[in-house]
Amino acid sequence: MNFKRRAVAAAAVLAVAGAGLATVQATAEATQPASHPARGRPEACPDLTVSKGWYGENKARLQRMIDTYGHCGPQRHKGGARPVATFDWDNTVIKNDIGDATMFWLLRNGKIRTPERGDWHTTSRYLTDPAAKALAKACPATGTTLPTHRNTACADEILSVYSEATTTAGKHAFDGFDRRRMEPQYAWLAQLTRGWTTRQVKRFAAAARRENLAAPVGAEQRVGTERVTGWVRYYDQQRDLIRTLKKAGFDVHIVSASPEPVAEVWADAVGIDARHTLGIRNITAHGRQTAHLKGCGTVRDGDDSMITYIDGKRCWINKEILGVHGAAAQKVQPADRRQVFAAGDSDTDVSFLRDATGLRLVLNRNKNELMCRAYENGDGRWLVNPMFIEPKGKKADPYPCATTGYTRGDGTPAPVRRTDGSVIPDQRDTVYGESAPSSAP
Template sequence: MRSRSVLTTVTTAAALAATLTPAAPAQAHTAHKAKVATQDCPRLSAKLTWHGDNRAKLQRTIDERGKCSAHRRGGKHGARPVAAFDWDNTIVKNDSTDATIAWALKHDKILRPKNWADTSKWLTPAADRALTKACGTDVHVGHPLPTSSNAACADEILQVRGEAETMSGEKAFAGNWNHRRTVPEYAWVPQLFAGHTIQELRTYARAARDEALAAPVGSEQKVGTHTVPAYSRYYEQQKDLLRTLKKAGFDVYIVSAGSEPVAEEWASGVGIDRKHTLAIRSVVEHGRITPWTEGCGGMPRSKGEVIPYNEGKRCVINQDIFGIKGARAWQQQDWRHRIAIGGGDADTDVTFVGDATGTHLALNRNKPELMCRGYDDADGRWAVNPMFIEPLPRKKEPYPCATEGFTNPDGSLGPVRRSDGSIIRDQEDTAYGEEA
C-alpha cells in the first residue's frame, strides 16, 4: 500500500509540473543528472572473467551499499560499509605464510628454541623429539638454525606446519582445543619466529613476497626434500574488486589466520594498510616476538588458543572493526554491525563470510562447510567462484553436507545446518575449472 501511495503522489506531482514548466528541458536535465551519477558510480571491470553472475552479485551490493546508493546519495551517510576478505588463496594465489616460511628456511632465519615443546602447548613428545633430533643442539639457543643446509631440520618444520605430523608420520599436536577457534599448526607459525623483532619478520615477508611474485606461474622449489610452490600472484579480479570497493566508499579489511606482520607486508601490495590488516597478533616482550598471542572476545593471552580462525575471525571483526567487546564479540551481530561483503576460500572463513549482509564470496578449494553453505545459497547472496589461477577440477563426489560437513568445537564432524536449524542436503560441485 505504501508503494502504491507514493507512486500516485509522484505521478500527480509530475503531471502538475508538466503543466507549469516545459517538459523537454526538465527531462534533459534529469537525464543528464542520471547519466553523470551513473558515470561516477564505481563499476567492476567487465574485462575480467568471473564465474556465472558473480560479478553482478558483487556489483549489486556495491550499488546498494556504496556511495551511489539512494541512502548515501541522500546525505545520510552514517558509518562506511565494511568489506572483509581472507588473504591466502582468496586475494593471492598460494599461501603467503608458507612462502615466508620457505624463504626463512632457505635463508637460515629460524632461531633455535631452548625446547621445541615450548613453542606450542599442544606439541607432542614425538614432534619434540623429531625436531630436536633433526635440528640438533649444537647451535646456541636463540641463534639461527642452518636449515638451508640441514634438509632434515627444514623437513621436520615443514611437515609439522603443513601436515601436523612428523616426517615419520606421528601426530605433531595433541590435546584439547576449540576446533572453531584455533588450529595448532596455524598458531605455530608466529611461534616459529619467536626471538625476532616485528621489523625483522616484516623484512623476511617482503623478501619472500617479491621473490614469489617474480617466479613464473606454476613454478616449484625444493626446501629440504619438500617440493613446494615457488610463485604467487595477486588475483586481478580481486585487485579490481578491492579498488572498486574503496572508490565506492567501503572500508576494506584483510582478516587472516597467518602472522600479522607477514599479512601486513603482503597486503600492502594491493593497497591495504596495516590498520586494515588483522591476523594473529603475537605478544612482544623486550622488542622480541614471543610464543604468546593476543586474545579476543574476553579471552586472555595464550599460546594460540584463540586466533583469527573460523569463529575467531568473526570475533576479531566484531572486536577490532565494530568495537564489540567481551564475550559478545563471538556472537553474530545485528545488521548494522556486520560486514556487507565477505570473501574466503576455506572453512576457516565460513563464519565471517556467512555474516555478510550483502554478498558472500566463496572461492572453491573443495572445503566442505564453505561449499555446502555456498551452494545451498540460503539467502540468494552467495557467489561461489573457481580459483582464478589453476582452479580445481570438479569434485566428483557430492559434499557430505547432511552428515559430516560441519566441524564441531571438539573436532567431531556433523551435519551443516542453516540458521533455522534445518540440515543442508549434500551438494554437487558446480563452480570448478576444466578437467586436467
C-alpha cells in the same frame, strides 16, 4: 608430501552453473536496487573494470551491491558509518599461500630461532611429545638460530610438522585444540618468529614476496630434501574489486590466518594499509616477538588458543573492525553491526562469510562446509566463483553436507546445519573451471 594449499598454474575457464543455484540468485536480485546509467546512476560511481574470470552474473551482482551500499547508493553510510568489506587473503586475493611462502623462506635462510631452553614445547602449547622429541633430535640446539639452510633433517622435520601436522615418522604433531578457533600449524609459523622484531619479520616476508612473484608460474623450490610451491600471484579480479569498493566508500579490510606482519607486507600492494590488515598477532616483549599470541573475546593474551581462524575470525573482526569487546565479540552481531560484504575460499572463512549481510563471495576450492552453505544459498546472498588461477574441476561426489560436512571443535564430523538447526542436504558441485594459461604477476 601433500602440502596444504599447494598449487600449479592455470586460469579459469568457467563452467555452467546448476539451474537451482541460478534460480536462487535470480530471486535474490529482485531484493537489490537495479544499477544502470539509464535509470539515473551517476556516471561518477566507480565501476568494476575486469570482466575475465567472473562466473555468470557474479560481476553484475557485485556491481549492484557496490552501487547500493557505496556513496552513490540509497543505503550509503547509514548513521555516518561506512559499509565494511572483509576479505580473506590466501587463495582469495592471491593464488597460493603467504604463510607457506614465508615459512619456506625462513627454512631456506636459517632464520628460525632455537627454542627456549631447547624445549620445543615452548613453541606451541599444542605440540605433542612425539613431535617435540622428533624436533629436538633433528634440530640440536647449537646456536641462536637453527641452520636449516644446511641441516636438511632439521628443515624436513619442521616442514613436516608445519605442512602435514605430523612428524616425518608419521606421528601426530598437535593435539588438544578447538578446531573452530585454532589451527596450530598456522599459529606455529607466527610463534616461530619468536626473537625477531616486527620490522625484521616484515623484511623476511618482503624477501619471500619478491622471490615468489618473480618465479615462473608453477615453479617449485627446495626446502630440506622436499620440493614445495615456489610462486604466488595476485588475482587481477580481486585487485579490481578492492579498488572499486574503496572508491565507492567501503571500509575494506584483510583478515588472514597468517602472521599479521606478513599479511601487512602483501596487502600493501592492493592498497590495504596496516590498520586495515588483521592476522595472527604475537605478544611482544622488549620490542621482539614472543611465542605467545594475543587473545580475543574470552581468550586472554598468552592463552594461545584463538587465532583468526573460523570462529576466531568472527571474534577478531567484531573486536578490531566493528568495535565489539569482551565475550560479545565471539557472538553474531545484529545485522546493522556487521560487514556488508565478505570474500573467502575455505572452511576457515565460513563464520565471517555467514555474518556478511549483503553478498558473500566464495572461490571454490572444494571445501566441504563452505561449499555446502554456499550452494544451499538459503538467503540468495552467496556467490560461487571458480578460482581465477588454476580453478578446481568438478567434484565428482556431492558434498557430504547431511553427514560429515561440519567439523566440531573436538574434531569430530557432523552434519552442516542452518541457523534454525535443520540439516543442509548434500550439494552437488556446479560452479567449477578447467585449466588454462594464467595471468601475469
